[in-house]
Amino acid sequence: xxxxxxxxxxxxxxxxxIVLLFVWLLPSMVEGVASDxxxxxxxxxxxxxxxxxxxxxxxxxxxGDSSYGSYTMxxxxxxxxxxxxxxxxxxxxxxxxxxxxxxxLTYRLLVRNFEYDGKSYILEIGKALASINQYDKPxxxxxxxxxxxxxxxxxxxxxxxxxxxxxxxxxxIRSKLYSPxxxxxxKLEPVATSTSDFSxxxxxxxxxxxxxxxxxxxERAFTSNASHELMTPMGILQNKMENIMLSTEDRDVLEKVSxxxxxLGRLKKIVNSLLLISRIENNQYARQDTIAxxxxxxxxxxxxxxxxxxxxIRYTTYIPNDIIVKSASKDLLFQLLYNLLTNAIRxxxxxxxxxxxxxxxxxxxYVIIIRDTGIGIEAGELPYIFDRFKKTSSxxxxxxxxxxxIVKSIADFHGIEIKVSSVRHHGSSFFVGFPQMMxxxx
Numbered sequence: 068x069x070x071x072x073x074x075x076x077x078x079x080x081x082x083x084x085i086v087l088l089f090v091w092l093l094p095s096m097v098e099g100v101a102s103d104x105x106x107x108x109x110x111x112x113x114x115x116x117x118x119x120x121x122x123x124x125x126x127x128x129x130x131g132d133s134s135y136g137s138y139t140m141x142x143x144x145x146x147x148x149x150x151x152x153x154x155x156x157x158x159x160x161x162x163x164x165x166x167x168x169x170x171x172l173t174y175r176l177l178v179r180n181f182e183y184d185g186k187s188y189i190l191e192i193g194k195a196l197a198s199i200n201q202y203d204k205p206x207x208x209x210x211x212x213x214x215x216x217x218x219x220x221x222x223x224x225x226x227x228x229x230x231x232x233x234x235x236x237x238x239x240i241r242s243k244l245y246s247p248x249x250x251x252x253x254k255l256e257p258v259a260t261s262t263s264d265f266s267x268x269x270x271x272x273x274x275x276x277x278x279x280x281x282x283x284x285x286e287r288a289f290t291s292n293a294s295h296e297l298m299t300p301m302g303i304l305q306n307k308m309e310n311i312m313l314s315t316e317d318r319d320v321l322e323k324v325s326x327x328x329x330x331l332g333r334l335k336k337i338v339n340s341l342l343l344i345s346r347i348e349n350n351q352y353a354r355q356d357t358i359a360x361x362x363x364x365x366x367x368x369x370x371x372x373x374x375x376x377x378x379x380i381r382y383t384t385y386i387p388n389d390i391i392v393k394s395a396s397k398d399l400l401f402q403l404l405y406n407l408l409t410n411a412i413r414x415x416x417x418x419x420x421x422x423x424x425x426x427x428x429x430x431x432x433y434v435i436i437i438r439d440t441g442i443g444i445e446a447g448e449l450p451y452i453f454d455r456f457k458k459t460s461s462x463x464x465x466x467x468x469x470x471x472x473i474v475k476s477i478a479d480f481h482g483i484e485i486k487v488s489s490v491r492h493h494g495s496s497f498f499v500g501f502p503q504m505m506x507x508x509x
Contacts, residue, residue, distance in 0.1 A: 071233050078225045082218045089214055097203050097210070102175070105199050106160055109177035112192050116146065117181075125183045142167050143198040151180065151189035165193060175199060235260035236268075243272040249283075251276045291345035294338045301335055340469040344455075347399065347476045354481065356397040360435070361386040363397075364423060367405055371412060378417050385424040390433060391507040395481055403477040404435070406470045407497050411439035414495075432484070433506040435499040444489040452487065481505070 119127055128135040128148050138145030145167060159178050164171055174193035181188055238258045247253065255273045260266055308324050308331070315321065346352065364386055375382060392400065411421045419440035427433040444452060453475040456468040478485045484500035 070236070071229060074229050074233070075226055078222060078229070082222050086214065086218055090211060093207050093210060094203070097206050098200075101199050101203065105175045105194055106177075109160065109175065109192050109194060112146070113177055113179060113190065116148075116190060116192070120183065125188070138167055141198075142170060142172060143195045145174075145193050147191040147193075149189060151187050156180075156189070162196065172197070232262065235262060235265045239265060239269050239272065243269065243276065247276070249279075251280045287345060287348055290341055291349065294341040294345060297338050298335075298342075301331060301338065305331055305335075337469065340473060343402075344469070344473055344476045347473075347480050350480075352396045352399055352480070354394050354396055356395055356400075357391060357393045358395060358397050358400060359388070360390045360392055360425070361388045363401060364404065367401065367408060368423075371408055374409075374412050375421075378412065378415060378419070380412060380415050380417075380419050380421060382421040382423065385422075386435070387425060387427075390425060390427065392433075392501060392505050393507055394505055399477045399480065403474050403483075403499070404437075406474050407437050407499070410470060411437055411441065411495075411497075415439050415441040419494075427506065432500040432503055434501070436496055437499070438494060438496045440494045443491040443493055443495055444487075445491055446489075449487060449489060453485070 116128075125148075134147070134149030136145065136147045145165075156178050158180055159176075161176050161178070162173065163176055164173050165176075173196045175196060177190075177192045179190045181190065235258050242258060243255070247255075255276060257273065258265070258269045260269070305328070308328050311324050312321060312328075361384075364384060368382060368384065408421070408423075415421065421440075422436075422438040424436050424438075425433060426436065453471050455472040475485060477483075478499070482502050482505075484498075486498040486500070487495060488498075489495035
């Protein structure tokens, strides 16, 4: 999953959790705020009563009676003042029911005991809960609406900011990891960014790519030079051995020189293969040929017929005559398919078969599939079969381990995709996928 997708999901989910948590806590929060505010109003009302008593005396309320009571028209609030010779309730704030003119209502109450002129009084101030809670629902709706708007705005802002901040990282990944083709011979431009972390990452990747390219160029130059230098002494050795064989009739000497000639022959094949790979990787071949695949494969199979007859191998081809490959090197393409077909014969069983078929659709690549009924390849060895000098458990002793490396180098040179599937003792299938731009229908 992409980083920006993860950040988007995290931001969205975190905001959703905040909204759900707020919705869950909102009623109790509103109720708590309303309760605290009601207690504050009751205490303010208590102060007003005592200020009035201090200024005007308690008869301002009692007017000669032993008790005083006052309430609003809707009985939402009331004040009660009466003599209380016996303490019936301590000073407190509580919620309780009171009956006023036959109606029993629930009130938030402030109870205060005090003395005035040597007499004990109890003051009770009440506010109906129904009037306190009448604004709860509207307040909750307003608070929730404001929260949703704020969350939506912050969500849009966060996503926009995240997208802008991560844009340089996206350009770094595309320009340094996806787009470049190895070896990195094109000039690497740094990505402009004000984020220091991305600048360090971009600089580190550029330095790493330069080091990899330099190491690769040194290895490639060494391989090319070493292979080229080896050809001259090997040619001299071969001439001397041929002269020895022509100048003597000693059977022991002839046999020993013959063995040495075979060893030298294998060495020349390896050097020639390394030279071929080096030339391919140094872009020393032109990709300007136009090739009809069916005639080329037909020519190839005729060359290989003697090898197939030795093992009794049958073959079939299903390559349409109208398939043309352009912008390619005919010699290299011939070598690629020749190596795969040689392997299909070499590792096939006696009396086996080889099937060569092509599959094309305008939307996809043109793919040549080479199937054999051979000994197959172990699943654990499949990822390494294109490595140089890598021999699998099924490789024959005459193999130098470079045939499939040459196939891979030629494929990479042309942008051709190579895939393989294999089942041990049931055969292998190689898939050669040509890019759509390389294929034409006649």
